[in-house]
Amino acid sequence: MPKPIRMSRRSWIAAWAVLCAAGLAATAGLNASSAPAPRPEKPVSAECAKRIADIETQLAKAKREDKGDGVLAFSRIQVGTEDDCRGDLRNHFRGDQ
Template structure:
């Protein structure tokens, strides 16, 4: 039976370092390539844009009146405003926080 080839501890440590470095480089490359693409802008209907502008106007009026203890409420449903406006309004209001 042939004798196994003896290698030094330094050789094993160097081999492990090379493998670890290659693994880290591969992981970084995969993470960079799998970044999500930015969402394209959705077209906003004229009614929705008008509704968002009206809410902005009401918020500005409430802010000018002062009263920091007041609550400004809006109804969830308005005639002529579709479901697509809910997402746009939520994004718009969350962006102003």
């Protein structure tokens, strides 16, 4: 059985450093190329804009009063209507705008 090739400690460290640098460069390249394109802003209906403004007002009021654990519940949204604003509310408060 042939003897395995022996590598010095410096060779192992150099090979490890080269592989790490290549991995970092590949990661940086993939992160730069996969940046999402900005989405065009969708118009919000007047009813939804009014609801969003109302919720923003209630949130600001709750923040000023600083009561409880900061949990607010809203039950004004009517499910099943044509313009229930769920998507617009989700996009606005998730920060997609």
